[in-house]
Amino acid sequence: MNRAPVPSSVPTQQDLDTLSLQLGRPVRDVVEIPARCVCGSPLVAATAPRLSNGIPFPTTFYLTHPTATAAVSRLEAAGVMAEMTQQLHDDPLLAQQYRQAHEHYLAERERIRNLANLEPVWEIEGISAGGMPTRVKCLHVLTGHALAAGPGVNPLGDQTLERISTEWTAETCTCETAWDHSAEVPVADLSRHVRRLKEREAS
Numbered sequence: 001m002n003r004a005p006v007p008s009s010v011p012t013q014q015d016l017d018t019l020s021l022q023l024g025r026p027v028r029d030v031v032e033i034p035a036r037c038v039c040g041s042p043l044v045a046a047t048a049p050r051l052s053n054g055i056p057f058p059t060t061f062y063l064t065h066p067t068a069t070a071a072v073s074r075l076e077a078a079g080v081m082a083e084m085t086q087q088l089h090d091d092p093l094l095a096q097q098y099r100q101a102h103e104h105y106l107a108e109r110e111r112i113r114n115l116a117n118l119e120p121v122w123e124i125e126g127i128s129a130g131g132m133p134t135r136v137k138c139l140h141v142l143t144g145h146a147l148a149a150g151p152g153v154n155p156l157g158d159q160t161l162e163r164i165s166t167e168w169t170a171e172t173c174t175c176e177t178a179w180d181h182s183a184e185v186p187v188a189d190l191s192r193h194v195r196r197l198k199e200r201e202a203s
Contacts (some may be wrong), residue, residue: 034148063144071164101154116177
Protein backbone atom coordinates (compact mmCIF):
# COMPACT_ATOMS: atom_id res chain seq x y z
CA MET A 1 0.00 0.00 0.00
CA ASN A 2 1.24 3.50 -0.83
CA ARG A 3 -1.00 5.54 1.44
CA ALA A 4 0.99 8.17 3.30
CA PRO A 5 1.24 7.66 7.07
CA VAL A 6 -1.32 9.51 9.15
CA PRO A 7 0.42 11.01 12.20
CA SER A 8 -2.73 11.46 14.27
CA SER A 9 -3.94 8.65 16.53
CA VAL A 10 -7.54 9.86 16.12
CA PRO A 11 -9.35 7.31 13.93
CA THR A 12 -10.73 8.54 10.63
CA GLN A 13 -13.64 6.91 8.82
CA GLN A 14 -11.10 5.35 6.49
CA ASP A 15 -9.32 3.86 9.51
CA LEU A 16 -12.60 2.43 10.83
CA ASP A 17 -13.46 0.94 7.44
CA THR A 18 -9.98 -0.57 7.19
CA LEU A 19 -10.27 -2.08 10.67
CA SER A 20 -13.63 -3.60 9.77
CA LEU A 21 -12.17 -5.14 6.62
CA GLN A 22 -9.16 -6.45 8.55
CA LEU A 23 -11.38 -8.08 11.18
CA GLY A 24 -14.24 -9.13 8.93
CA ARG A 25 -16.77 -7.41 11.19
CA PRO A 26 -17.74 -3.87 12.11
CA VAL A 27 -15.35 -2.38 14.65
CA ARG A 28 -16.85 -1.00 17.82
CA ASP A 29 -16.06 2.02 19.94
CA VAL A 30 -12.53 2.65 18.65
CA VAL A 31 -11.00 5.59 20.49
CA GLU A 32 -7.47 5.65 19.08
CA ILE A 33 -5.19 4.06 16.50
CA PRO A 34 -2.09 3.63 18.68
CA ALA A 35 0.05 1.78 16.11
CA ARG A 36 0.20 1.99 12.34
CA CYS A 37 2.02 0.29 9.49
CA VAL A 38 4.62 2.34 7.63
CA CYS A 39 1.93 2.91 4.98
CA GLY A 40 -0.43 4.41 7.56
CA SER A 41 -2.88 1.51 7.86
CA PRO A 42 -3.93 0.53 11.40
CA LEU A 43 -2.09 -2.25 13.21
CA VAL A 44 -3.83 -1.90 16.57
CA ALA A 45 -7.16 -0.42 17.67
CA ALA A 46 -7.61 1.09 21.14
CA THR A 47 -11.15 0.28 22.21
CA ALA A 48 -13.27 1.88 24.93
CA PRO A 49 -13.46 -0.24 28.10
CA ARG A 50 -17.25 -0.25 27.91
CA LEU A 51 -18.83 -0.80 24.53
CA SER A 52 -21.78 1.27 23.42
CA ASN A 53 -24.03 -1.75 23.97
CA GLY A 54 -23.03 -1.75 27.63
CA ILE A 55 -20.64 -4.72 27.61
CA PRO A 56 -17.37 -4.27 29.57
CA PHE A 57 -14.40 -4.72 27.23
CA PRO A 58 -11.05 -5.35 28.93
CA THR A 59 -8.95 -5.70 25.75
CA THR A 60 -7.94 -2.08 25.32
CA PHE A 61 -5.31 -2.74 22.64
CA TYR A 62 -6.69 -5.02 19.92
CA LEU A 63 -4.28 -6.41 17.32
CA THR A 64 -6.04 -6.12 13.95
CA HIS A 65 -3.54 -6.57 11.12
CA PRO A 66 -4.22 -9.96 9.47
CA THR A 67 -0.58 -10.78 8.71
CA ALA A 68 0.46 -10.09 12.29
CA THR A 69 -2.51 -11.89 13.83
CA ALA A 70 -1.87 -14.97 11.69
CA ALA A 71 1.80 -15.07 12.67
CA VAL A 72 0.92 -14.73 16.35
CA SER A 73 -1.72 -17.46 16.05
CA ARG A 74 0.95 -19.83 14.75
CA LEU A 75 3.06 -19.13 17.83
CA GLU A 76 0.09 -19.85 20.08
CA ALA A 77 -0.57 -23.11 18.25
CA ALA A 78 3.07 -24.09 18.81
CA GLY A 79 2.66 -23.86 22.59
CA VAL A 80 4.57 -20.65 23.17
CA MET A 81 2.10 -19.36 25.77
CA ALA A 82 2.90 -22.22 28.15
CA GLU A 83 6.61 -21.66 27.53
CA MET A 84 6.32 -17.96 28.38
CA THR A 85 4.28 -18.67 31.50
CA GLN A 86 7.10 -20.95 32.65
CA GLN A 87 9.56 -18.13 31.97
CA LEU A 88 7.59 -15.97 34.40
CA HIS A 89 7.93 -18.64 37.09
CA ASP A 90 11.66 -19.07 36.44
CA ASP A 91 12.73 -15.43 36.04
CA PRO A 92 11.82 -13.02 38.88
CA LEU A 93 13.02 -9.97 36.92
CA LEU A 94 10.85 -10.89 33.93
CA ALA A 95 7.91 -11.45 36.28
CA GLN A 96 8.43 -7.98 37.77
CA GLN A 97 8.60 -6.39 34.31
CA TYR A 98 5.45 -8.23 33.29
CA ARG A 99 3.63 -6.95 36.37
CA GLN A 100 4.73 -3.43 35.44
CA ALA A 101 3.30 -4.05 31.95
CA HIS A 102 0.02 -5.00 33.65
CA GLU A 103 0.03 -1.70 35.56
CA HIS A 104 0.81 0.21 32.37
CA TYR A 105 -2.10 -1.50 30.63
CA LEU A 106 -4.49 -0.47 33.40
CA ALA A 107 -3.22 3.12 33.29
CA GLU A 108 -3.66 3.26 29.53
CA ARG A 109 -7.17 1.84 29.81
CA GLU A 110 -8.00 4.62 32.26
CA ARG A 111 -6.63 7.17 29.80
CA ILE A 112 -8.74 5.70 27.00
CA ARG A 113 -11.79 5.66 29.30
CA ASN A 114 -11.36 9.36 29.99
CA LEU A 115 -10.92 10.12 26.29
CA ALA A 116 -14.18 8.29 25.64
CA ASN A 117 -15.93 10.23 28.45
CA LEU A 118 -17.03 7.04 30.17
CA GLU A 119 -17.83 6.36 33.79
CA PRO A 120 -15.51 3.89 35.58
CA VAL A 121 -16.01 0.30 34.46
CA TRP A 122 -16.11 -1.46 37.81
CA GLU A 123 -16.60 -4.95 36.34
CA ILE A 124 -13.02 -5.03 35.01
CA GLU A 125 -11.35 -2.90 37.68
CA GLY A 126 -7.82 -4.17 38.31
CA ILE A 127 -8.08 -6.71 35.49
CA SER A 128 -5.90 -6.12 32.46
CA ALA A 129 -5.78 -8.68 29.63
CA GLY A 130 -3.80 -11.48 28.06
CA GLY A 131 -3.21 -13.25 31.38
CA MET A 132 -1.24 -10.41 32.94
CA PRO A 133 0.23 -10.18 35.50
CA THR A 134 0.90 -13.84 36.36
CA ARG A 135 0.44 -15.92 33.20
CA VAL A 136 0.15 -15.78 29.42
CA LYS A 137 -3.17 -16.67 27.82
CA CYS A 138 -3.30 -14.48 24.69
CA LEU A 139 -0.25 -13.46 22.66
CA HIS A 140 -2.41 -11.23 20.45
CA VAL A 141 -3.14 -9.03 23.47
CA LEU A 142 0.51 -8.81 24.47
CA THR A 143 1.56 -8.04 20.91
CA GLY A 144 -1.06 -5.32 20.55
CA HIS A 145 0.11 -3.78 23.81
CA ALA A 146 3.76 -3.93 22.74
CA LEU A 147 3.00 -2.23 19.42
CA ALA A 148 0.86 0.44 21.06
CA ALA A 149 3.26 1.18 23.93
CA GLY A 150 6.56 0.78 22.09
CA PRO A 151 9.58 -1.36 22.98
CA GLY A 152 10.49 -1.96 26.60
CA VAL A 153 7.00 -1.86 28.14
CA ASN A 154 5.64 -5.38 27.68
CA PRO A 155 8.56 -7.84 27.67
CA LEU A 156 6.58 -10.82 26.42
CA GLY A 157 4.87 -8.71 23.77
CA ASP A 158 8.32 -7.59 22.63
CA GLN A 159 9.46 -11.21 22.64
CA THR A 160 6.47 -12.18 20.51
CA LEU A 161 7.29 -9.48 17.97
CA GLU A 162 10.86 -10.74 17.80
CA ARG A 163 9.67 -14.31 17.28
CA ILE A 164 7.41 -13.37 14.35
CA SER A 165 9.90 -10.97 12.77
CA THR A 166 10.73 -13.42 9.96
CA GLU A 167 7.05 -13.34 8.94
CA TRP A 168 6.02 -9.78 9.79
CA THR A 169 7.32 -6.51 11.18
CA ALA A 170 5.67 -3.12 11.50
CA GLU A 171 8.37 -1.70 9.22
CA THR A 172 7.54 -4.00 6.29
CA CYS A 173 4.20 -3.33 4.65
CA THR A 174 2.10 -6.36 3.67
CA CYS A 175 -1.19 -4.48 3.62
CA GLU A 176 -1.82 -4.78 -0.12
CA THR A 177 -2.39 -8.53 0.12
CA ALA A 178 -3.31 -8.92 3.81
CA TRP A 179 -7.05 -8.30 3.31
CA ASP A 180 -9.52 -7.67 0.50
CA HIS A 181 -9.49 -3.94 -0.10
CA SER A 182 -12.27 -4.19 -2.70
CA ALA A 183 -14.73 -5.96 -0.38
CA GLU A 184 -17.75 -4.23 1.07
CA VAL A 185 -17.21 -2.95 4.58
CA PRO A 186 -18.92 -5.40 6.99
CA VAL A 187 -22.05 -4.16 8.73
CA ALA A 188 -23.29 -7.27 10.59
CA ASP A 189 -21.61 -7.68 13.97
CA LEU A 190 -21.23 -11.42 14.64
CA SER A 191 -18.73 -11.09 17.49
CA ARG A 192 -19.05 -13.31 20.55
CA HIS A 193 -19.67 -10.28 22.76
CA VAL A 194 -22.73 -9.28 20.74
CA ARG A 195 -23.94 -12.89 20.58
CA ARG A 196 -23.73 -13.13 24.37
CA LEU A 197 -25.67 -9.90 24.79
CA LYS A 198 -28.41 -11.13 22.46
CA GLU A 199 -28.53 -14.45 24.33
CA ARG A 200 -28.99 -12.63 27.65
CA GLU A 201 -31.70 -10.41 26.19
CA ALA A 202 -33.53 -13.45 24.80
CA SER A 203 -33.40 -15.41 28.06
